Amino acid sequence: MSDNASVSYDFLPDEIVTQILIRLPIKSIITSICVCKTWKSIIQNPTFISTHLHHSTTTNHLLLFTISSLSDQIYALHNDDDNDFTEHTRFDFLVDSFTINPRFRVVATCNGLVCLSDDIFGHTNQFYLWNPCVRKYVKLPYPNVTFDNRDESIHTIGFGFDPKINDYKVVRMVSLWDDLDCKDRPKVEVYTLSTDEWRMVTPVLSPICILNYIETPEFVNGAWHWIGFRRNEYFVLVLDLGYEVFREIPLPELLDYNRKEDCSIELSSVYGNSIALFHRSDFRGFLNIWVMKEYGVVSSWTKVKTFTEHNPGVDLPIAVGFRRNSQLVLKVQNLKLISLDLGKQNGKDLGYQNGKDLGINTYTGFDTYTFVGSYVESLVLLDKATNGAVTN
Template sequence: MTFHLKKMSEFPPRDVLIDILARLPIKCLVQCTTVCKSWYSLITSPIFITIHLNRSDVMNKDNKLFLVRRCSSDQNEEHYSLHYDNQMFDEYAKVRFPLKSYANYNFRIISSCNGVICLSYDQFFITNDLYLWNPSIQKLMALPPVRVRLQSRGSFMHNIGFGFDPLTNDYKVIRIVFSNPGEIPPEVDIFTLSTGTWRDIRHLCLPYIIEDRAPLAYVNGAAHWIASDRRGVLRGRLIVSFHIGDEVFREIMLPGSMAIDVSYPLSLRVAKFQESLCLIEMQLSGHFGNIGKYYCVWMMKEYGVATSWTKQFNIDMGKILESAVLTSNGFLVSSDPESKKLRDLEIYGSTYSWHKDQFYAYTESLVLLGLKPPVLRGKEIEADEKTKEERE
């Protein structure tokens, strides 16, 4: 095998080799990077990673994956696994989480894009550490320290977005910070993977308030949040989007009844469904002492056009609670909108307030493969922190 390595690297032609390698699974490609330097350079190149990702999306369109997170009862340990998006929600693979939680709180998953997950360690503002993690290849990147921190500004509200710019083949993280509290305009910084640095872009932000650590939806190349306009007498809600490519904030209007400001800001959230921007609206029903809740799912049929909002279906949470096994933990169920049948998938997670979002659509990829420091893995992060303390 060793004797023929040079010939293998020169034959077949490069375009044929790319076509062959792009059909291989992730684990096999990681092993192929050790064959020779030319294969390593090819497989870790941004062009090949994009080719492989696009081909995987086509080949695996009927085998979508979900990333499932479970937290231990003391909140100090996280367990991850990948599952098929089928009726039985079968397990595809277990995933080793390379970081350790401290002080009884866990990492917050911001978003997933092209197989990379953005993680934030920010629950009590003691730390504001951000990471990019690719579970498929077990690569973890620690982002540089953020500019606005508790130590420098005191308490604040903040939101984080993450996405991909296809024009530059680059990944970006945006951080929006509201001080004093909810002071507008907020301070805004953006991290670009290609440069490895943060930039101050506060001058671009719109004058709206986004609730602290509000859920986001990454759709159509933009991060979306529910926001509120608190200026003047007329107060209402809307969707604020930040487009990763051109780095511009935009507004999207909500259906008329939802635009009115209400007392429960978390009753409405954005989501992604069938590649479209969606709204999930929680509504209460029944009488005092027997109050149930159900969720209305709305879809924006034509992106950016407010008149295209269409109600898709309702999910009755009362029926879910009746059909599921009640435990001290949260549970995952599947709902069929057509048959209106519910099924307990027997997957249980934490009901801790910051960890209710336990399940994420996921795509395997090679993104971050071959990336140089500050890429770190598990214990290497701890060792790096100890080295930093010793230097100080």
């Protein structure tokens, strides 16, 4: 054989090649693109990407940790099924040099995509869809709804997958407010990845209410969920991803909420396709965890845990989210993260102790931003011509 002769891989049927490739680690799959044109064509085929996603979802259980400070940001994947909670890999999100805010808030993760917003330290209406595994991102066009006076507007953003049209959607709701009172119905716009465009949702369908711009909506059962407020009443506002219509879910009747005190109500998703409620008061020194045992059934709201402190506001934990095994992730003592089994009442240190241990530069008086959410490695965006490529 000539030294210049190339190796041929065409002796294997495409079906066999597909079954081999789909079981490889994702880094090996990416490397295999360079083996030959046939393999590249197979791997970048939308059917292969979809099949790989299904396989990865059932076998690949990871948690994404994101911790940000004024000068640093870390994205780390951990094995959620590992008792030692070992770190799987870390990523850097590198964007163009013209980005005003280089630190991003993770809005949500879905099928390997991470939706990022630049509103941690103020916002410029810039959003990204990023797949760290394939090192590609899409920079979304600027939304339609903007306001010159940011002090009078509140915006919130959500992200999810619509199986009806096999497409990814980003929703953005913008409200005008005056003295914690909503002036009008929120303006709602939806971005779809396939069209790369924002479009307005019929305004008459959105209720008059205020949403917390800091809170990211939880995506459960094909719908986004927010905590909404109107006329001294709090409720769960739900927007169906496919039909793009609103509905409401009442909060627990026993929920004791006083707006005059330092209270907060936040939503979280729970494995098992339901929602949870984090009701916290630094003033009174408690954190209540509520879970809707049966999704959509108001009577199934159940208080599953109460944390109290003798010295209100001191060392009161912050609920971050839930793991696949339904354990609750709490942030204590600034950056220390623990995983708590609500049934056995025992906790496990996840190894995140402080900013220095993580390589994060923190500053006195500055509370770092922490995100914890499920993640699955995927090839989504690999077949797309994106307007940005990340090189780590």
